[in-house]
Amino acid sequence: MQVSLKTSAKKHKATLNGEIGFAETAALYDVAQQILQNPKETQIDWSNLTAIHYAGVQVLFALRKSLENQGYKVQFTEPNPQLYQHLHTFGVWDALIQS
């Protein structure tokens, strides 16, 4: 299971593992929708994620925007160094974290 969701009273924690290709983006999107149905502060743990399709990155961006629009914060854990380098090189990491 590449995407899993744990929900406590105060926050959601979505864990992303392995590789999220285009086919797995639908599962990530479903989890993101579940989070939005019951909006809370959310942590995205992608420390064990090795690769992600740009469609998946867009879902994370979109989730963060929707939650922030409702006043909830999204926290991203430190990603795998290789994935960080990949996202950083093309400006995606910085956009996701800073904006």
Place this chain on the structure above:
Amino acid sequence: MDSLMQLFYDEANEMVEGMEQVLLALESGEPDPETVNALFRYAHSFKGNSAAMGFTHLSKFTHGLESAMEVLRKEQRPLTPELATLLLQAVDMIRTLLERTRTEGDVGDPACDALLQQINAVINGETLHSPVAPTTSTTPNTPTSTETTETTATEGTPRYRVTYQPAPTLSTEHDPLQLLTELQEYGQVIECRFFEQIPPLEQLKIDACYGSWELVYETAFEPAIVRALLELAAEGAEVRVEPLNASPSSETALPTANETTAAVPMVSVATPPPTETPAAAVATATAAVNTTASKGEAQSIRVSTEKIDALMNLVSEIVIAQSMLSSAQTADTDERVRAAITQMERHVRELHERVMAIRLLPVSYLFNRFPRMVRDTAAKLGKKVSLEIEGEETELDRTLLEALSDPLTHLIRNAIDHGIEPPEERRQNGKPETGTIKLSAYQSEGRIYIEVSDDGRGIDTERVRQKAIQLGWITENDYPSEETLYDFIFQPGFSTAQQVSDLSGRGVGMDVVKRNVESLGGSISVQSKRGEGTRLLLRVPLTLAIMDGLGLTVADEHYIVPLTAVVEVLQYGSLKHTALFDQYEMVNVRGEFIPLVRLRQFVGLSEAESDQDELIVVLEQEDQRIALLIDGIAGQQQVVLKSLEENFVRVPGFAGATILGDGRVALILDVSELIRRGRQSAERHATVA
């Protein structure tokens, strides 16, 4: 990767041709610094591209060549004939290596080093009396800082500003981040800015792509290859690649924080990350796009010929279908349907014309290969020849251009070998030592005319006659007209050359030239004047694909003639008719006697009783006319030409076949052959008389 490799070969071939042309231009004129620079840039780009594709031997050789050319460039040396010949040999070597990479991969040639040594020896020999500038990269100890800087600039990998708007739909195959990662395999991303336009989750479509990138990218590849890398995965991507200066500076870098206000995240891989507002970023990107567009870089794309041919075939089928639809109309057809068919005819015609235009290429594409050939052939034969080219902008169907390559090559070689006299002989005859061959192209009456003329010795018709007697084609008592004698030249086995050379004179060639030209629906004619020169005129159709035709009928058969050849249609019964020797016939059309050709006879049908309704179609080609006797007219239509040779066998007198609107096959008459038969018949009888 196959597409990339194809791009590499396409560009490499263009560069080889470019190098050759520049060398020939340099050799024949005053050294122009910009032309020398162009030569250097070709070698430089070639080196980078071949290295990037893993062809190390090719890269090494072009690197050596680049170094040699750098000396030419810096020192503004004259290109001596010896050096020009060596550099042209180097171009040939590149061509050979390039061809070998297709089948053998990364291979070298022992002759490469020897050739480079020769080139360098010639250059070094010329520089003995003056301080020798270092030959850039091949000289390890570059002495001065200025030279070091220049070396860095020329050796430095080119930088580009790449604006990348991915295709709108994402898929398993289309991942913009993955494509950008692959870009890193072919160069270095110096800076990168990401413009995210991702909506909140409520509005997100998971297969839609939001966002774009702008990069400063360093690569040895040509911009087209960079574009292809990003465009290959999905259709609809917009990629602009704009060259930047080689050295990183404020001009080349993406706008810094001082120039914009912070908002949109940006990453600089090589330098600290400046930021920019979305509006400013869009403005910057737009400016970049405009700059690029104004340079024309993005105004053309490279499309495989297979795709264009497939499109052309489809248009041909549409023309046939439309013709079927038109012929299915009856008197009862609804007015609205008629109007729709008429409108469709108009659109199909325009579609055809536009697709046709895609297939057209300027004849310079073909002509540009001849200066080198003329130079080498003349040198081999010890002659002085100058080639003048006119009308190189004339456009012709790509297939025709390629098919004309061999015939033209042979005609030009013949002109040098047999036409142009040696310098001494020309001087004795009061001619300039340097002979001239003119190669010109022009369009007229829906056909393309290509002329090869020379100011050489002309055709010795008496020698041609003697040879024809020797071959048993005519007797000692026969004195055929010049036109007939010239026709002998195109017969298999005919050659008046006293010495067989490896260029011509083997009696094969001119007949093949004629056959090739005729297989294209064209014709060839000769004019010559003893001592003054020879002119060969090739006529070919503008295209092999579709033409406007006039439908003719005899008995129940339909035939087509090209509309461009039709002068007028007359009632046969209204004309005065003259018959000589029961066979040779002429009609009097307003005082002009025109040879009559009976279509029934021409196509081998039995003669019918004379019919008052019979018609005459006056056909004209190159100021020669015939009157074609037919039963009736079947109307004007666009027809799709189908080759008889490819689908059946070559049939003399017919240029091809087509499918009519009712599904029947009609043969297309070869007007040149009709005229030839009409005129030959006239000549034969005139001679006998």
